[in-house]
Amino acid sequence: MGTEVSVLVPGGDAERAEALVRDLFEEWEQALSRFRPDSELSRLNDAAGGPVAVSPLLHSVADAAIAAARATDGLFDPTLLPDLARIGYDRTFAELEPDAAAPSLPRGGGGWRGVQLDPRKLLVTVPAGVALEFGGIAKGMAVDAALDLLRREGFAEALVDAGGDLGVQGGRVWPVAVEEVPGLRIPLARGAVATSGTGRRRWLQHGRPRHHLVDPRSGEPARTDLRAATVVAATCRQAEVAATVAMLLGSVAAEPFLRERGLTGILLTDDRVSLVEAA
Amino acid sequence: MTSTRAEQVERLRRRLVAVAAASFAATFGLVAHHARAGGSGSSQAPAQVQQDSSGNGFFAGSDNYSFGDSGSSSGAPAGQSRVS
Numbered sequence A: 001m002g003t004e005v006s007v008l009v010p011g012g013d014a015e016r017a018e019a020l021v022r023d024l025f026e027e028w029e030q031a032l033s034r035f036r037p038d039s040e041l042s043r044l045n046d047a048a049g050g051p052v053a054v055s056p057l058l059h060s061v062a063d064a065a066i067a068a069a070r071a072t073d074g075l076f077d078p079t080l081l082p083d084l085a086r087i088g089y090d091r092t093f094a095e096l097e098p099d100a101a102a103p104s105l106p107r108g109g110g111g112w113r114g115v116q117l118d119p120r121k122l123l124v125t126v127p128a129g130v131a132l133e134f135g136g137i138a139k140g141m142a143v144d145a146a147l148d149l150l151r152r153e154g155f156a157e158a159l160v161d162a163g164g165d166l167g168v169q170g171g172r173v174w175p176v177a178v179e180e181v182p183g184l185r186i187p188l189a190r191g192a193v194a195t196s197g198t199g200r201r202r203w204l205q206h207g208r209p210r211h212h213l214v215d216p217r218s219g220e221p222a223r224t225d226l227r228a229a230t231v232v233a234a235t236c237r238q239a240e241v242a243a244t245v246a247m248l249l250g251s252v253a254a255e256p257f258l259r260e261r262g263l264t265g266i267l268l269t270d271d272r273v274s275l276v277e278a279a
Numbered sequence B: 001m002t003s004t005r006a007e008q009v010e011r012l013r014r015r016l017v018a019v020a021a022a023s024f025a026a027t028f029g030l031v032a033h034h035a036r037a038g039g040s041g042s043s044q045a046p047a048q049v050q051q052d053s054s055g056n057g058f059f060a061g062s063d064n065y066s067f068g069d070s071g072s073s074s075g076a077p078a079g080q081s082r083v084s
Helices: A014-032 A040-046 A056-071 A081-086 A135-152 A236-249 A251-260 B005-027
Strands: A005-008 A051-053 A116-118 A123-125 A158-162 A165-169 A174-178 A185-197 A202-205 A208-211 A226-233 A264-269 A273-276 B079-081
Touching: A005 A014, A005 A135, A014 A040, A014 A056, A014 A135, A014 A158, A040 A056, A056 A116, A056 A123, A056 A135, A056 A236, A135 A158, A135 A165, A135 A185, A135 A236, A158 B079, A165 A174, A165 A236, A165 B079, A185 A236, A185 B005, A185 B079, A226 A236, A226 A251, A236 A251, A236 A264, A251 A264, A251 A273, A273 B005
Parallel strands: A174 B079
Antiparallel strands: A005 A158, A051 A123, A116 A123, A158 A165, A165 A185, A174 A185, A185 A226, A202 A208, A226 A264, A264 A273
16 A cells, blocks of 8 residues: 554554554455556456456445445545546556656546446446546555454554554554644544645656646646645544545535534644534 | 744644543543534535435444543654655
8 A cells, every 4th residue: 555554552462463454454455456457456447347246355445435435426536547647646656757748548537426336246347447446545444444353353452553544442542643733642542533635645747746636526636725634533434535525625615524524623724724623 | 813833733732632621521421512613714615515415324423433631632642644
């Protein structure tokens, strides 16, 4: 997932916890990476146009991604792969070519509406010309799954942090910093935190500044007054999706979006940092 | 009125501590309290996203998280949320 994963298990067997979480993330990476041509996701996208039998893992992530798209009227969109390729993000960020020319590719937003899921037979049908890309929601779900696994393995207290998307469980309170707001600590006892922003994964494409947060309404890197949005939710998958959507909505519309869903958010613009509390 | 970033962060820190304290108390059934969001631009504009009209429940239970007491909001962090 192109990121570092940290695990904290106070008083527990840290090496065993690390091994459990490492194996889980490796399994998820192999199934869901768009950068591995032999991943299950790549094979699914290669077979677009017909039903494909998939693993329970891929089916569950696809199901969650489509549910998130429906719940946000398509602002969260797992079918932006052509747009990411068009703006130059067609390989891992570390491998991006500086200032590459823009390829001529179609816009991909909205393709999720045609994705069909069969939960009984574990089939996924991706329409021809559409490709799935799970990005942040897969990372958030992996954090949730890692915490669940640790709990089942006897680690009642744990923190799992995947590149800044993190979740906690157990009786203690975990002070969580927010990189974009130095000095702030979120005293998280239960739940998850995720941050979305445009400050990282930036590059130039033929002289045009680009970043990885694509707005499905335009197919272009989002134009938003927010520099970053941090969201606290029950699960990391909810926090990840909500942070992404908050970024796309901008500071004014993000407030009611978060509040109406019972989420706590920290919104950062160039000149202001504000806290949104649940209604 | 203008304020420096440091002042904004300090107000945010205090507000978050207050939210945490209220949440902590509510968790143990002592207080039923929810503070409202402060600041400008809080609710004038309509949300561009409708409330989960499909009923698929993606955000169901999204408020099922909790904060600890205010004493834990300082010191070295256990983790750091950041753009990735």
